[in-house]
Amino acid sequence: MILNQKLFESVCTAAVRVTVDQVMIGLGYTAVSLSDGGIGIAATGVAIDGSHSGNMDVVDYEGRPAVDLLEGIRMPDPMLRTMALALINALSQPRALTLPEDTRNRILFDRFGILDGARVAMVGYFPPLVRFLEKKQIPLSVIDDTRGIGDKKTFYRQLGDWAQVLILTATSIVNGTMEEILCHAGPGLETVVLGPSTPMLPQAFAHLPVHMLAGSAVMDREGALKAVRHGGGTRALKPFTRKVYWCFEKAS
Structure with a gap:
C-alpha cells in the first residue's frame, strides 16, 4: 500500500x-x-x-x-x-498543534457545500454527524462494516456517479481499505479524511484524491492517556484534544 x-x-x-x-x-x-x-x-x-x-x-x-x-x-x-x-x-x-481549528465543522460544511445540499457518502458511521446531516435533510449514503450498514457494491457505484463529497474515516488506514475505496471515486468527488486517527501529513496523501484532512491534536497528555486507559471513545477524548484541519489547494 x-x-x-x-x-x-x-x-x-x-x-x-x-x-x-x-x-x-x-x-x-x-x-x-x-x-x-x-x-x-x-x-x-x-x-x-x-x-x-x-x-x-x-x-x-x-x-x-x-x-x-x-x-x-x-x-x-x-x-x-x-x-x-x-x-x-x-x-x-x-x-x-500549529494547524487551524474547525471546532464546529464550519470549514468542512462551507468548503464542500454540504449544507447547500451536496450529496454525501460516508465511510464509517459518525453518529453526531449523521444525526446533524439527516436533520438538515442532506442526501446521505453510509457504509460501515463494523455496524453492518450499507452494501459495498452499491456504495462503490455511488462514489462514481452519485456522491459529490466523501467523508472517509481514518480507520480505513488501519484496516487497509482507504486506497481501495478511493479507487472508485468519480472525477468530481471531493474527499475528506475524518477522525482523531487522521495523520496530519498532507504529503503522504498527495497521490490520492483527498481534499481535506480533519483530525485531532492532543493538548493534554495525561488527560488523553487517562481517557484511553478508561476505554473512552471520541467524546471522552474531546476535552483533551482540539480539532485541526488541512485543506489541499483546489485544482485550477
Missing part, C-alpha cells in the same frame, strides 16, 4: 531520534507517548470484517526506538498498524 509507505517515510527521520515511552491500548483508542513528550492516538485496530484483530498478545515496544514500532504501519496486522498510526500521530503532533 503506497499510503502506508508514504506515512512511514514522512516521519521516519523523526522516529530515529526518540524512544517509545508508553503504549496504551484501550477499547476505543490506542495512545503512544514518546520520550520527548509527544503523544498520538488512533482508533484501536479492527479487521476488515469489523472484529478486533485477535492478536492482542502484542510486542512490548516501550523503551525501544520509535522506528521499531513505526515498521508496523507496513504490516498487515490491524493492531500493529493501530499502534504505528498512533506513533505517527505522536511524531507529527508538533506540526498538528
Whole structure:
C-alpha cells in the first residue's frame, strides 16, 4: 500500500531520534507517548470484517526506538498498524498543534457545500454527524462494516456517479481499505479524511484524491492517556484534544 509507505517515510527521520515511552491500548483508542513528550492516538485496530484483530498478545515496544514500532504501519496486522498510526500521530503532533481549528465543522460544511445540499457518502458511521446531516435533510449514503450498514457494491457505484463529497474515516488506514475505496471515486468527488486517527501529513496523501484532512491534536497528555486507559471513545477524548484541519489547494 503506497499510503502506508508514504506515512512511514514522512516521519521516519523523526522516529530515529526518540524512544517509545508508553503504549496504551484501550477499547476505543490506542495512545503512544514518546520520550520527548509527544503523544498520538488512533482508533484501536479492527479487521476488515469489523472484529478486533485477535492478536492482542502484542510486542512490548516501550523503551525501544520509535522506528521499531513505526515498521508496523507496513504490516498487515490491524493492531500493529493501530499502534504505528498512533506513533505517527505522536511524531507529527508538533506540526498538528500549529494547524487551524474547525471546532464546529464550519470549514468542512462551507468548503464542500454540504449544507447547500451536496450529496454525501460516508465511510464509517459518525453518529453526531449523521444525526446533524439527516436533520438538515442532506442526501446521505453510509457504509460501515463494523455496524453492518450499507452494501459495498452499491456504495462503490455511488462514489462514481452519485456522491459529490466523501467523508472517509481514518480507520480505513488501519484496516487497509482507504486506497481501495478511493479507487472508485468519480472525477468530481471531493474527499475528506475524518477522525482523531487522521495523520496530519498532507504529503503522504498527495497521490490520492483527498481534499481535506480533519483530525485531532492532543493538548493534554495525561488527560488523553487517562481517557484511553478508561476505554473512552471520541467524546471522552474531546476535552483533551482540539480539532485541526488541512485543506489541499483546489485544482485550477
